Amino acid sequence: PLYDLTAGKITDQKLPEIPRDNLRLSEQLGQGAFGEVYKGFLSGMSGTEREVAVAVKTLPPLCNEQTELDFFMEAYIIRKFNHPNIVRLLGVCFDDHPRYIVLELLAGGNLKSFLQESRPSENKPSNLIINDLVDLARDIAAGCSYLEKNHFIHRDIAARNCLLTTKGPERVAKLADFGMSRDVYRSDYYRKEGRAFLPIKWMPPEAFTEGIFTTKTDVWSYGVVLWEIFSMGCMPYPGLNNTEVMNFLHIGGRLVAPHSCPQPLYELMLSCWMHRAEERPDFDYILQTLNTISQDTATMLQHPPLVQI
């Protein structure tokens, strides 16, 4: 398969400590789950005199032991990975407060917002063509395939958790949030109170009814990400709440094809949403299917996506 050979083995390396005075924080990028995310500049990197632009996640100085452990665990998880479609960890400042996690800067923001911003408007066609959407889908599938090969279940694959290196045509999409897998990783019997916190619209029936999570859980979620991409960032199951979605799926209901979605892509989505997990494809198959679609129908995919108003 066209698997990215620059991916590396998952390793259990210790977290590299970055000297705090090599780091300079600048503007805030967003509000994280428990801290803020800032743009920053890192100096003294091996061999480079210039400062490197980075993203810095901060932990509020006043927080409990549990939150601190979550923060550490996220860094520990990301550090294990080495793949072009997974955000890279550069180091941590854990010697003192405030604690920092220093990550690769993905300056394009999250995938869902990018898709929404790229929708055509009455007097401006979208600047994206269908092949751009297929490229985004392939990036995420490559990251997921790496996790699958390393027997890592993400549990929260969604467009909101993917980030772009840039909004421009050279954009690369990456998996960048491991909060859900972190919570479970830390305590095997971790149960989120009720279902309020679970991403029900991205989960397969066996996950929200029996709490069963396998790599096929991520495949189902990836199918929803495909739908998000080709609907240019719509909310799945528009108008339905979580309970209605669970019932809808239970009676065999599924998301309808987005307006500009080529048939082979919608068929791929539907295969990710097979009720029986073992009938869903693996990410290698998904990646190959996307590569085929991208190559075979490059001509057909040249028009911009039409989105229902």
Ligand SMILES: CN1CCN(c2ccc(C(=O)Nc3n[nH]c4c3C=[N+](C(=O)[C@H](O)c3ccccc3)C4)cc2)CC1
């Ligand atoms: C006009 N637009 C407005 C939005 N803008 C942004 C908005 C947000 C970002 C941003 O957070 N970039 C990040 N780079 N690396 C990491 C980031 C977040 N991380 C995290 O770990 C965060 O927890 C995370 C993870 C996944 C998704 C969101 C947040 C690691 C960059 C540009 C571009 C210009």
